Amino acid sequence: MLSTHKLVNILQAYIIRRLFFLFFVIFGVSLLVFTIQYSYGPDRRAMLYVDSPQQAKDIPELKKKYGLNDPYPVQYVRYLKEIAMGNFGYSIVAARPVWDAFLHYLPITIELNLFVVPLFIIIGIWLGKQAGIKRNTTYDHVTRILAIIGWSLPTFLFALILLMIFYGKFGLFEPAMLSANIEAFILDNPDKYIKYTGMYTIDGILNGEFGITWDAIKHLFLPVLTQVIVIVAILMRVMRSSMVEEISKDYVITAQAKGVDSKTIFNKHVKRNALIPVITIAGQLAALSMEGSIAVEMIFNRHGIGNWLAHAALKLDTSVIMFMCLFMAVIFVVTNLIIDLLYAYIDPRIRLT
């Protein structure tokens, strides 16, 4: 048996090695993204700096100024150098540098995911477990139908339906991030409300203004519900099939012959085994959810990363798109690392080497 001290050492070495790997991933992604946007040609890229037809005559000058006619490797190295220094370019949509805009939009998406990720993991695994145990009963059929509906309906349609029912019919849970009067209160009292994290729910608590937190939660309800239902639908089905597979394994019979009650069998023996494949899917879904579901953020008028990315894509805001690709690469590498650590925690057969 490993001592705790040794285990910590192994973990540390493993994590450092994996994070080192992150640099290669970023290098690869940056190469790919840069190559794609390079295919536009110097003139097209110079156009991005031009706002009006009058400025069109400046294009040769711009090409020279930014070195757009330089050979490909020279331009790529220049790009890498700028990234390394933390300069990701200028976002036309946000009208400020990409990094500043990112720091502004990120908390809003994180706030959403702070609710979405734990909820979908808990609900998805619980529902899937029950459906697996009660296979081929009414419970299973009902959850299956709901899962198919939740999964196959497009997110935007789902968001619109929920908005129509709750806001349109009952006047509850309006879109946007805060009610107008609360927003005005924040603007009027910069000394009472200090922005710590950029997340209204947490900042509300930190400032002692629980009204703001409550209001923010009310506004989060519908977007969170939409996201959770869509993701739970997938996760639940994966968990269910994994449960069904594990229940038929021989160790379940051993446990039964031992006289273990069925609750313990399901919760202690089967569930843990069934979780192993589910962790991968849950991790990937959480990473995808970090990107900010574009439809949810657009419809509920939340100015997070998804919203920003959607606008940037429409306006061909290249630097934003290139930055987001790098950001998603980082997110996926980190999530995969967490998944692998969880794997090793749950399954003793997996070794971190």
Add this chain to the structure above:
Amino acid sequence: MKKIIETENLRTNFYTYEGVVKALNDVCITVNHGETFGLVGESGCGKSVTVRSMMRIIQSPGKVESGKVLLFLDENGEQEAVDLLQQSESYMQSCCGDQISMIFQEPNAALNPIMSIGEQVAESFLFHRKKSLSEASLERLNAQDCKVPFKGIFKNLYKKYHEDENAFVFKLLSHIPLLNRWDFLIRQEAFKRAVEIISKLGIPHAEDIAVQFPHNLSGGMKQRIVIAIALACSPMLLIADEATSNLDVTIQAQILELLKDLKKKHISSILLITHDLGVVAETCDRVGVMYAGSLCEVAESRELFGNPSHPYTKALLESVPKFHQEGALKTIEGNVPNLVTPPAGCRFHPRCKHRMDICDKEVPNLLEIGKNHSVACHLFGDK
């Protein structure tokens, strides 16, 4: 002879997409106190299904249709029969693992891959020895040098658990994270006993083995662990479902020795399932031969090997390779029937050399033809 378990006309069906598989057809087996009963037959003839039906651990789509499984419990010197098929789920849970337990054929699959060996063995104690475990934990708490925080609270909890393990408090506690670990002393105690039983089975360094996981052990070791799980609570009846089939010959011999040894010390009877006639000859007192879901012949093992009476038993014994044999191996012609549509009458009649007119019409009953020797064949019918 005192009986320990008896099945009466056990019928088990599997409801598959192809149709209803009639896996067991009126199986009657009796196991007596202090004997080793062997159940032989080719693969798919329903040996495992029989014992699993007895323990009620048939997995869906299987279902025990009818019959009785009588377990004879010693109550004040008098034998009392309990029909296990009529009992509640919770009765079965308290009975399985305590009075009857089972060794499985595939040690690789029979152990939970992500639970430590010690934990899996300890589970038997946790479910059947609650009283003595809480007593031991209380003793530990009462000892002078015991350093457990909140000693008083734990003492009260364990005392209460000792008196009534189904109290509401424990159900509540088991649902609250962190607080559901209140029984850590009981778990430690169970783990200690698990280590003891593992070392009793001749595994060296039992403490080190107990914290390892199934994938760290070899096949023979795993089989010993499976035996340890079954033996934990010293059952009256041990069912060994092809316990040695997947092991190589040396390990097989070791395990059989171990079983013989254990039978002398700890358990009263063994029901041994195998398709290896050599194993039967060596270890069993009485033998039952099964074919296609029904019992054909039951006899003492000397009698069975000396005087096989059922045509199937004869054919089976003839097809065992002999040392001085020359030429092709003798086999039984034909195939095992599809149990969705079993042959009418005697299920062996399509392959039988001594077939008569009656064979495909009537199911033969088990008839006693000698001392402790019964055969289900029309050849021995009323003539």
